[in-house]
Amino acid sequence: MPETPPLLRLGGIGKAFLGVRVLSDVDIDVRAGEVHAVVGENGAGKSTLMKIISGVYTPDGGTIELDGRAVGFKGPRDAQAAGIGIIHQEFNLLPERTVAENVFLGHEPVRRGLVDRKAMHARTAELLAAAGETSFDPGVKVGRLGVAQQQVVEIVKALALDARLLIMDEPTAALADHEVELLYALVRRLQERGIGLLYVSHRLTEVFDLSDRITVLKDGRRVTTLATRDTTGDQLVKHMVGRDLASYYPPRAEPGDIGAVRLAVHSGANHKLRGVDVELRAGEILGIGGLQGSGRSALARAIFGADPFTAGTVELDGARIQLRSPRAAIRAGIAYVTEDRKGEGIVAGQSVLDNALLAGRAVFPSWRGRTDRTVKVRDLLAAVEVHAAGEDQEIRFLSGGNQQKVVLARWLALGPKILLFDEPTRGIDVGAKSAIHDLVRQLARDGAAVLMISSELPELLGMSDRIVVMRDGAIAGQLPAGASEEDVVGLATGALTVEEVTA
Structure with a gap:
């Protein structure tokens, strides 16, 4: 019995712009019901490849096959007609129009020469239900929806065009932690319907959580394609950047490298923070962990004067100081890299x-x-x-x-004397992350005091000399370097007490 061809197969794809080679001889295929992740550093060729698949660019060479038949796209409409949809990192929605109007924009159902709004509304409701989304009505304006809900609308737009292959480009970049779980469930539901997914992401955790296979691109070429279940994070990083995960984070500070208290917050509070006590020392990287909304960013913004403390005191190099605005914080030697x-x-x-x-x-x-x-x-x-x-x-x-x-x-x-980093490597490829990690560590070695917030537990654990975990606007506990992911998550969720993690 002949083998069923993959849903999509690309062979020998090449592309150059103004004589600069961007893709060279790239092969990749996607099967029905499969999540095929594509990873690589910025500039590896991921975006160009996705634009070729979705009809934005025409390849200079190579072949594209759908269900074993050669195809060629003159533009995105051709790709859509062939059943290929793309969900961009930045959504392409009209906020003042309803969900149904966005979903059927440009191909509205018509009855007696007029748009059949009843049919459009009913069909959108069916598509939303099929995607497992029942929290909003097809008649609501898109501008009133949250980011995760807008992402569902984008996906439903593609399903309304009978998409069989979906390209998802950094789909979790703008999502809060709890919204990521909703996306996971939606991806699984799409798989069950036999839809193939090309999943482009810098976040290796979700690549391993969701994908069946992983293709690595580097310098416009396919390095390898791996079965996810047979691959480790160390192997994947080595394919992407050419070095082991073990050397991914710079060495932590030695005890003698850490100096006196540079910044101290005593009983700091505002509308998002409750009695926060924290000290930051010269030469150290203090990691701040916790769930989305735990008060991590609120703490950085309060120190920087963007949302000032309304109670408590702040000391800089032992002297009490009032930080009522970012301008005052900058003049005091505080820098803030926002999320x-x-x-x-x-x-x-x-x-x-x-x-x-x-x-x-x-x-x-x-x-x-x-x-x-x-x-x-x-x-x-x-x-x-x-x-x-x-x-x-x-x-x-x-x-x-x-x-x-x-x-x-x-x-x-x-x-600056003090640097506040809030998600410093969000949406950044593995190679650039490593360069920023090295730079942040060097700043600490040069005597700066660094406070770093990160949702990525490996980054938080790999970079921090100490970790403060927040929950509900307060400090849930403090952990030394070398703490485990379980300890951080336990404190962040309230599943563990400080006594339990330090016992």
Whole structure:
């Protein structure tokens, strides 16, 4: 009996832009009901490959087959008609229109020459139910939905076009922790319906949780395709970046490297925090763990003066200080790398250089017109190895890792005593993560006090000299370096007490 061909097969795919080779001889296939993950560093060719599959780009060479038959796409509509849908990291929805109107945009059911809204509403309800989503009505405006619900709408849009293959590009990047579990359930439901999924993600935990096979791309070439069940994280990282997971995090500080208390918060409180006591020492990286909404980000924002403490005291180098605004915090030597890089960390339409000079120019009038400050920032951009077409390139065209390096250069130019990092490597590829880890550790070695928030437990455990775990706006407990994931999760959820994890 002949073997059933895969749902999708690509053979020898190549693509170049202006003579620069982006993909070379890439082979990949996806089976019906399979989750096939695609991983690799930024610039590996993942996005270009997905755009070829979804009809945005035409390959320079190679073949595309659906159900064993050769196909060619002149544009995204051809790919959609063939049953291929793509869910982008940034949604393509109209917030002032209803869910049903978004789902059937451009192919609305018609009755007697008019849009059949009743049929459109009923069909959307069926699709939502099939996706396991019953928390909102097809008649609600999309702008009123949460991020996870909007993602469901995007997926249902593709299902309304009878998609048999779905491409999911960084689907959890904007989701809270509890929303990720909802996505997992939806992916499983799509598999059960026989839909094939190409899953692009930097988060290796979810790659291992969800995928059946993993293809690794590097420098535009397919390195290997592996069965997930037969693969370890160490092996995968080595294929991606060429070194073992064991050398992924820099060595922690030695006891003698950690100095005096640089920052102390006593009984700090506001509308999100309850009686927080925390100390941060020169030369150390203090990790902050906890679930989404536990108060981690609220603590960083309070220290930075963005959402100030309304009770309690803050001491900087032993002297009491009031931090009522970010400007006051910056003048005191505190830097803050926000978790919302696109919304709060960068000005997308401005250049790389202007973004790097942003804080200095805004807070210190003496920076304006000073060529020596500009030279210093240029040197820092080179030192942190920002890869851009030039300093005048708009920052929105850079990868997430390079955008983050520009933000780091901005703060390093001010010579801060204290650095607050909130999810410093979110949405960044493995290689860029490693470079940022090395930079953060070097800042601590140079005497800075670093507070680092991370939802990724391996990162939190691998980088921290101490870990403070938060729950419900308060400190649930403190753990030493070398603590286990179970200890952190136990404190974060309330399943374990401090006495139990330190016994």
